[in-house]
Structures are given as structure tokens and as C-alpha cells.
Amino acid sequence: MGSWEDFYASHLPPTDFEDNRQLLKQFCEHHIKDENQNIVLVTSGGTIAPLEHNTVRFVDNFSAGSRGSSSAEYFLQNNYAVIFLFRTKSLEPFTRHFSGQQFLDMLEISDNNENSNINVRPDSVDVLLPILTKYKTAQESNRLLYINFTSVSDYLWLLRAACEALAPFERRALLYLAAAVSDFYVPQDDMPKHKIQSGATPKISLQLVPKILKPLVSTWVPNAFVVSFKLETDDSLLIAKSRESLMKYNHKLVIANILQTRRHRVVLVTPTTSEEILMTKEQAHSGLEIEEPIVSEVCKRHEEFLAGAEQ
Amino acid sequence: MGSWEDFYASHLPPTDFEDNRQLLKQFCEHHIKDENQNIVLVTSGGTIAPLEHNTVRFVDNFSAGSRGSSSAEYFLQNNYAVIFLFRTKSLEPFTRHFSGQQFLDMLEISDNNENSNINVRPDSVDVLLPILTKYKTAQESNRLLYINFTSVSDYLWLLRAACEALAPFERRALLYLAAAVSDFYVPQDDMPKHKIQSGATPKISLQLVPKILKPLVSTWVPNAFVVSFKLETDDSLLIAKSRESLMKYNHKLVIANILQTRRHRVVLVTPTTSEEILMTKEQAHSGLEIEEPIVSEVCKRHEEFLAGAEQ
Incomplete structure (x- = not known):
């Protein structure tokens, strides 16, 4: 795995990067004036890893953006200003x-x-x-900013720019990293220029995407309340892998879930505790979305974190 | 490459397959009563090839569904009944x-x-x-049927069902195969049950998807007017590869285009002719979409084909 510095050095920023950086900056500068205003970055949807320079084919991650887009609505309801960093064409708050x-x-x-x-x-x-x-209401109060990405490299550039804009909020910034980021990519040098011809059966060599939580937590937003997600298909690995992640990156909370049951069960894992949020069938049928109690619990913990700092 | 029979034998139909087959049957039985009613199957969007049984990751093809969704509108304008077979979440007629x-x-x-x-x-x-x-108007006259797919295997099952429903139209059926179908897939037996762990850098072995145009043209809808698409990134291969396809599958027309210029240039290739459709900058700025002249030319050729049969 290359370092994250190598990744940024070898991948150009997306074409509209400067415009988006300005939007992020303006949005944050507007909201930081109100010292009671908390702010959240919600990332949502999957990233793609192109297999060809002139991209016809790419490896994608399964994610409709349900978790991120509904959570963004509930953060607005909890009076947060929301930066919604989402995969183009994935679900968006309200229109979803x-x-x-x-x-x-x-x-x-x-x-x-x-x-x-x-x-x-x-x-x-x-x-x-x-x-x-x-x-x-969200539009009129300017509390919702949409920024979109497609490839894993776009995502990493925009994520870092968002962190730069959020850093001045210090502990008031919440990062809710629900996007399904590619673990793998095809290095630019290994990528064919043209579409892979269908006469052969190619083998694709994938490289690991650097783990960006490391510099994010330790350097970019060292004071923020950072929440990551862990999606597995094998229940027996879930808590152990979440703890492993917390040890490695030193952030505050992992929201762990299993692909098949993610709509009605998650586990909130910290280094010392784990708390299950479970929806009953009745709750699901009555139209309750699990993101409502998840976001409510995350906001509560963020408040406690802020209160703890003041003591 | 396995045969197409092997592919169907080793891939289950999508879960809602029977419902969709009924919808296709009813739609076709309704329109065949009017002997002047032509019908078109428009396929649109990319298919995915899952890399895991519990699909978290998959190989996708680049396609927003622009060509298919706009073409469907123009076929309605040309009085066709339209079956729109599209990738879930890709662009759809009207809402696009x-x-x-x-x-x-x-x-x-x-x-x-x-x-x-x-x-x-x-x-x-x-x-x-x-x-x-x-x-x-399209809804009230029941001239537009939406059927959607995600994986390449869903697509192949639904395509065959659509052909079965269309076969009785004989020469009145037009197939306009604009979907970007995966060339490759990971065989079920080579697929890991759970999410690939990110500690290793896996090599993915891809198999060729069987070329379904072969049985489609020769057996499923032998009398229909079949149009396929050829997308390349290398202009020097375009016409040769289109002719190769026409020779191999014996269908009527290939619409050939280059990824970078596909919004303003296509070439209509038959075994003996090639005709370019080119949009000027002025036409593009005035809001003309290239699918309007493409569909108009395809309808004209379909009419000539029908008239030829009557002589």
C-alpha cells in the first residue's frame, strides 16, 4: 500500500475541485460565526475505481446512499449545518x-x-x-451544502478539502463517514489507455487505497468527533474489526453493521463499550427509519463530548 | 467462453422474473391487436458483474443511460410502442x-x-x-413499459423474456440494444462467499459473457429488425469492428460511436454502407439531441424493411 501522500501526489484533483473548495470554505465561514452552531460532514454512496484511462469499466462498491442521505435529514432536524458529500446519482436527502x-x-x-x-x-x-x-427550511437557512464525487480519487481530494474547511470548528465538527470507499484501485501506470478488448480474459491487479482515517484523525481535524462505519457480511468479525479500527485510527466511534440486516440493526462500538440499536418489525412497518435513532444517539454523544471539554 | 445455454443453466433468474415476464407478455398482447402498431425494445444503461456472492463490490460499465432514455422518447414520438429495459437508477425517459x-x-x-x-x-x-x-400521453395510451435490471445475469434473463414476447410481431419488432452489457463476469464458483478482506490485494479472474446477439438474431426474433451499438475509444477500430459484428451475428445495423464524441457523432454501419450522423455546434447549442436524427433514421430504415417485405 502506498502512503496517502503518494496517492495525492500521483492523482490529479477533480476538474471542479477549486469551485468545490470555495463552496466548502464559504459554507463553513458562514456558520462558524454562530458559536452555538454544530456542523457535520456526512459522506454517502460508493466510490468507483476506474480500470481504464478512458473510463468504460470500473470497479464499484455497493451503496445506494440510503444511510447517508436519510442521516443528513436527521442531522438537519437536530439543528446541525450539514455538508453532504455524496456519490453522483446516489440518493440525496429529501428527493430520496x-x-x-x-x-x-x-x-x-x-x-x-x-x-x-x-x-x-x-x-x-x-x-x-x-x-x-x-x-x-434547510435551503432558506443555508444549512445544507451538496458536494458530489465519482471516483475514489475525487472523494479523497474533496474529503481533505472539507476537513480543511471544518478544522476551525474544532470539537464542534462531527464527521459521519458513511460513504463506501473503495479499498482497491488500479494504479495509473497499470491502466490500459483504451477499452480492454473483449477477446482476452484480463486479470486485473488491484492496489490498496491508503487508509485516509489515519491522517484525518491525527492531523486534519484532530479535535473533531469522528464516526466511521464498518460494513461486513460475516457477523463473527464485526465487533473485533471495529475495535481494531478504533485502536488503529484513534477516533471516537464505529457504527458497525452487517449487509443483510443493516436496515434494522447497527452496533455503536467504542474502545470500551458496544451498544446495539435494533428496530422492531412494528417500528419498521410504522415507517421509522433506523437512521433517526442512530443520528439522535450520535448527536447525544457529540454533545457529551462537547460538555466534557468544558468541565 | 461458455455457451449461452450454459450461462442460463448456471445463473438463476432475478427474483421478480415471473412478474416481469407477465408484464412483457400483456404489453405485447395488447399492442399486437393493432396491425399497424410497430414496437421497439430499447435497452439502456450498464450491467454489473458482482465480485462476491453477498455483493459488496462489482465491476460496472460506464453508462448513464442517456442514449437509451432519450431514444425511448423519440420512438414514442414516432408512434412506436416502447419496452424500456433499463439499469436500475440509470436515466429514464422524461424524468431524465x-x-x-x-x-x-x-x-x-x-x-x-x-x-x-x-x-x-x-x-x-x-x-x-x-x-x-x-x-x-405515453402513459394514457399505454405505449411505454418500464422493466429494470442490475446484473448482467438479470439483463440476459429479461432480454430473452422480452424477445419471447416480441417474436409474434415478426418484422414489426425493432430491437435497439443500447445497453452497455458487461463483457466479463466472475463465475459463481470463483466468487468468495464473503466480502474480500482488504488485507490482501486480490487478483480477479474474469470470464467472457457469452455473445447473446447470436441466439437472439438467429433463433429468438429471427424476423425482427435488430440494431446493436458499438462503443470504442479508438477511432481506427470502429468501422472494422462494426462490420465484424454484422458478419458474425447477421443483424441489420450497427450504430458505432466513440466514447469522447458520442454526443455529436455516430456512424450507422450496414454490411455494405456507412452513414455518418453529425451534429453541428449550433444544433447542439439550440438543444437538439443527436438521438432525434438517429431514431428518425432507424425508423425510416425499419419502414423500408417492412415495405420491402410486402413487395
């Missing part, structure tokens, strides 16, 4: 509730005199109104 | 014009008396109205 044609199906055309109007069908207003109201 | 928060930003809340209404802002009505009108 509607897919495909659902938006168009909610609309009806009415003609009065010579003008056409388009309005939401009365039977859809009940569903849409609370979501739209929350969205407009 | 709006991304992310654009839908929510178009809406405003108005309160009169005790009721809340939601309507489209007057300055957005002009943009939305023609799109919404076309969408509603």
Missing part, C-alpha cells in the same frame, strides 16, 4: 423519497383561460408537503 | 430532464383557507409542460 416517475405522477395539468398551470394532485400533497417544507 | 433537487426547486407551497396546495412555479411551467404532456 421519490424515485423514477413518482414526481411526474404526482403532477396534474390544469388550464384556466389561456394559461396552463401544473399542480400537485390533492392526494399527493399530504405525502409531499412535510418533505418539501423541511427541504425549503 | 430533471436531476437532484430540480423537482423540489420547481415547487411552491400556497395556503388558501385551511388547505395547503403545492404547485409548479410559473417560471418552471414552460419547461415542464411539454415534457409532462408527452409523458401523460
